[in-house]
Amino acid sequence: MNISRQLDTLLQDFPNCETVAFADISTGLVLCSSTRKTMSRGQLDALCAAAIELLNGKQASLASATLDPNGNAKVQEALLMEDGLLNIFVRSSVVSTEALCCICVPEIEIDSFIDRACSELANFDTD
């Protein structure tokens, strides 16, 4: 199954997820996306930029440095809740520069959604 189909299936399996985008967070490029609503290129780029800021930015460094005694932990998952929407960003455990950027409603089953997102990301690199 190609990545585009996998994203469509993820969206189909989680009705409370509105948009999911696969991004390279080292370059800031959205490589593939699936969405229930119209998203402009600019909106997808903003979503990717948010992933970069939250997973690799200053706040992620501060959290890692303060909370990890060894100081080398990478933030794997980040959530932003604002205006009744829950943005979920999940970094690949296989390729740390790849991530899924998702727009959901807060009622989503967060734990199972993140587990599924992690396994999808791992599948992208093994398929």
Add this chain to the structure above:
Amino acid sequence: MNDINRLKSKLEKLGAEEFGAKSDGHVFKVSNLDEVMTVMLREIDETLLGRELEFRNDRGDMIGLEVSGRRLLCVSKVLPERLATSFKSLLKVATFDAHGPEIDDMARLLDAFSEEATKLKVTSHGLSRAMGSSEVGCSPDSLAQAWSLDAVETTEENEESAVASFLASCRDIASAWIQLKEGSVTRKSGDEALIERLVSLASDGFSIPDIGLKQGGNSAEAKRCIVLRSPSLEQHSVLFAENENRAALVLFPAENLSQVISKWHSAVA
């Protein structure tokens, strides 16, 4: 409480005293023992003349405190009879310092009084007895220290702040949290070592970055939170929530993520 409300409250109290009118009292939203204690200490702190303050919860329980010169003199009455019997040794016993056994007993009384209480009504009456010159009483600061209350929060926080109500609802699912107002820590709770880390994180400038997802930019009124998770962060996730000039930093076990998000969603709804 802002200055206008504080002045209005004072005028109402003065009016009641001067003209014998009965105050309807003030009602506060409470959700735990700390909040009940905080309301009581603030009321004591605002009482200059000799008064009997009556605190009545929404279950019908009542505690009367004799207060003067911003100091607690004694517990004057307790209702219902069941509570009064259990804490009989406390009634009418003068409080001199914060280390006496009556202060510990009072904390236990308040614990029982706070159970399942969601509202606290406070009324005030003139003292029906003359005060003795040896009645020193106990200050709210000493009581707060004896009861391990980290800070006395304003009633405005209890009534209006989404951040405060979120923190109150996280009591059982967070490992540690700090509340910030204009960058200063106003309240804290939980494991001391974790609190230190949160304070350090706050002083390093941890906040929600301006990531521009919201069209039209981020306003000060926005209610936003971020959660960062890593398997290596000692199994904890860190949350930063903000609304207007108030913010919170929370550390919670990773498995509580969905509950924490749900609590924030409810607090801002």
